[in-house]
Amino acid sequence: MLKNKTFGVYIHWPFCLSKCPYCDFNSHVRASIDVDLWEKNLLADLLSFHDKTSDKIVTSVFFGGGTPSLMPPKIVETLIHKITNSWTVSPDLEITLEANPTSVEEKNFSALAEVGVNRVSLGIQSLRENGLKFLGRTHSVEDAKKAIETARTKFDRYSLDLIYTRPHQTLEEWEQELEEAISLANGHLSLYQLTIEEGTPFFLSYHKGDFRLPTNDQSALLYEHTAEITRSHGYESYEISNYAKPGQESRHNMTYWLYHDYIGIGPGAHSRLTIDGEKYAIRRHRSPEKWVEDVSLKKDGTHEVRVISGKTKSEEFLMMGLRLKQGIDQREFTEQVGYSFSESTNTKKIHKLITENLLELSDTTLKATEEGRQRLDGILRYLFEAESPPSN
């Protein structure tokens, strides 16, 4: 099966200049970073996967964070060089790096392009000063526009990230901002609705009543308009929050959504890797300091490994695949999970969701409708929850 013969590589750089109030990613602010130690340990962590993957082809590399655009380009170069020299890589290898549009990072763009990065995902988040201020971002709208112009000249491809459903944001305001973003974009947009995550400063201030978010109905309307506007410019909503012109989809993220293999190195990184017919879940320690300790001691950041059971594989496959507009391919499901689609899924529940216009089933695929994709968390909870025992 070719899909288990290819894999993506995720590299986590966990540091940021400051912490945004909505962010629950594994990102940290540190006064100083021992870059030589980080280079050595990321390299060792990468090579710890070599024996298990040397017969597979690398199709994508993704530097995520944190803020990997603050990584010294020398480390990015060392890692790319090691990957392209130690593994077979596909001829159209996609190498993406997440970047923030501050002037410091924009200065790194030339060097990053020279060492092989061919796609950047720019976290511009808003094209309105009040939006950036609310989100606690340290760049300005002008910085964002300048960084986009630099990205246009330096990289083959770039994507823009924006956050909407911000407090007081009207439909008209978002439409204008989105049209502007589309005019600056280059075939790919990630458009996220603001969510309030536990443990973040926004969680506290939201629950104190400092600000309010749009209602569910308003958010649904904004989501539908987003799909319509992007579609009118030739973008397809190929995943819940991702919009692309044909051929511009993120190949690395498609690896996750298609439940293909990937390895993750650096603090908190996860892997899904098929070895001798078994799929493994492998995890690194989330704390940067603990991860450094693990790798320094063992030359391998593995913190936990487990074989994924058939039931979990089936749930993970659905959880990922139903995010995609194309849905899941039933034959692929059987190949990856090891059981037939009808054997492993609850047909009664699926049919109930079809009658509610949330899912669509054909002979070959299962898809969430546009409404279903907006309510995917609830659909998955319903599909996976244990059946109540029949009452007497």
Ligand code: SF4
């Ligand atoms: S820059 Fe990104 S990763 Fe860092 S704190 Fe802000 S949202 Fe989180």
